Amino acid sequence: MEVWVGISKINKYATSESGDTVEVVERPNGGLSVVLADGQSSGRGAKWISTLVVRKVITLLAEGVRDGAAARAASDSLYTERSGKVSATLNILSVDKQTRTLVITRNNPATVLLAHNEEIKCLDEPCLPIGLYRGTRPMISEIPLETGLTAVIFSDGLIHAGSRFGHSMDVTTSLQALLDEEDPSPQMIADALLEHAMRLDRGRPADDISIVVLRVTGFSGDEVRRMTVRLPLGE
Amino acid sequence: MEVWVGISKINKYATSESGDTVEVVERPNGGLSVVLADGQSSGRGAKWISTLVVRKVITLLAEGVRDGAAARAASDSLYTERSGKVSATLNILSVDKQTRTLVITRNNPATVLLAHNEEIKCLDEPCLPIGLYRGTRPMISEIPLETGLTAVIFSDGLIHAGSRFGHSMDVTTSLQALLDEEDPSPQMIADALLEHAMRLDRGRPADDISIVVLRVTGFSGDEVRRMTVRLPLGE
Numbered sequence: 463m464e465v466w467v468g469i470s471k472i473n474k475y476a477t478s479e480s481g482d483t484v485e486v487v488e489r490p491n492g493g494l495s496v497v498l499a500d501g502q503s504s505g506r507g508a509k510w511i512s513t514l515v516v517r518k519v520i521t522l523l524a525e526g527v528r529d530g531a532a533a534r535a536a537s538d539s540l541y542t543e544r545s546g547k548v549s550a551t552l553n554i555l556s557v558d559k560q561t562r563t564l565v566i567t568r569n570n571p572a573t574v575l576l577a578h579n580e581e582i583k584c585l586d587e588p589c590l591p592i593g594l595y596r597g598t599r600p601m602i603s604e605i606p607l608e609t610g611l612t613a614v615i616f617s618d619g620l621i622h623a624g625s626r627f628g629h630s631m632d633v634t635t636s637l638q639a640l641l642d643e644e645d646p647s648p649q650m651i652a653d654a655l656l657e658h659a660m661r662l663d664r665g666r667p668a669d670d671i672s673i674v675v676l677r678v679t680g681f682s683g684d685e686v687r688r689m690t691v692r693l694p695l696g697e
Numbered sequence: 698m699e700v701w702v703g704i705s706k707i708n709k710y711a712t713s714e715s716g717d718t719v720e721v722v723e724r725p726n727g728g729l730s731v732v733l734a735d736g737q738s739s740g741r742g743a744k745w746i747s748t749l750v751v752r753k754v755i756t757l758l759a760e761g762v763r764d765g766a767a768a769r770a771a772s773d774s775l776y777t778e779r780s781g782k783v784s785a786t787l788n789i790l791s792v793d794k795q796t797r798t799l800v801i802t803r804n805n806p807a808t809v810l811l812a813h814n815e816e817i818k819c820l821d822e823p824c825l826p827i828g829l830y831r832g833t834r835p836m837i838s839e840i841p842l843e844t845g846l847t848a849v850i851f852s853d854g855l856i857h858a859g860s861r862f863g864h865s866m867d868v869t870t871s872l873q874a875l876l877d878e879e880d881p882s883p884q885m886i887a888d889a890l891l892e893h894a895m896r897l898d899r900g901r902p903a904d905d906i907s908i909v910v911l912r913v914t915g916f917s918g919d920e921v922r923r924m925t926v927r928l929p930l931g932e
Binding site: 479483485 | 698699700701702703704705706707708713714718719720721722723725727728729748752756759792794797842882883884887888891916917919920921922923924925926927928929930931932
């Protein structure tokens, strides 16, 4: 098997800092975790919060702390730091090499989409963002890693795209159309969803948008780990 | 301008854990840092060391600590933890959005290659790995970010490839041949260098090999940040 992750991210129009933070980190026993946090409001304050949350989570994950415990620690930590006045959404997507499972941690009202081949399931049990109450717990799903598995997590900028103009994005339908195509790469899926959202926002995103797509494919025989990053710096 | 990073990484033949650790982290004021550490020896012990070093560095960078200070802190920390008995090499490659420079930090006898368009320069001033002495200082180079700039950092597995068989890799010549081609992507360069090394090692790498290639290109008008990750999990 091989795991492929594609991440696409854009700032709210005319802001230089995104309130979303996404980091990918290696897990102590192999595997990887993708951590996505969206801080309340936008700009510098939101960035400070989402960075705090993601840092806390990846430090704990790197020490071997389980995903659920890391999410609870990040929540208590933000609650203590900001006296319950500031919230953040948090998603963790982990490939655990030891248990050969995908672990999905949600402290985000936004749905997580999970597909086995073309069949999409929504993970949408009610759950709270972190930081508002002491002892907020995440929703956790653990799924065996198998070829054809796709998971999609995103910040709420994606769902609200176009709402200023009376439209809104049906992410499930968009994903279904993409999965019906010939084996799209996760980066293609993330890019296509983001493009759709930006069209609905008429090219000026009303909020920060981050999309993470993970797919499991068959093993090609190539043992090389790879990571490609693109960072636009403007004119 | 746009910054593109390509990373390729393989374990020593028949080991399940790499002694190299590479992480990419967002900097507090935009930009990014790539941190590469190679722990002494191989396997689990080496992994533990390189993880400790990279964690220390990225935690400090995320707090806004400058690259040189982060490298010195990682060295003192490893020295204290292991009483000067264990070393690690460390490279940091940072895109600083505020100063619009590329900051290259070396605590690694292995050369760093830097190219302006096709003209390659070797950064090879003598420097020590971290962890062996108190107060080890890194070599730091700061270069204005401009289109056509390429930087290549790697762990010493790349240089020693083939040495069992009486061959060795001339990384500069290989890079020159690649840069003479039509605008290769950093991922293509990293993959081609790794493939060359693996051929010299007859398909069984004698050491962990990690290669990081960073290129600066013209701005395409597309504001989306992207990250793609591939993690092979075997059969």
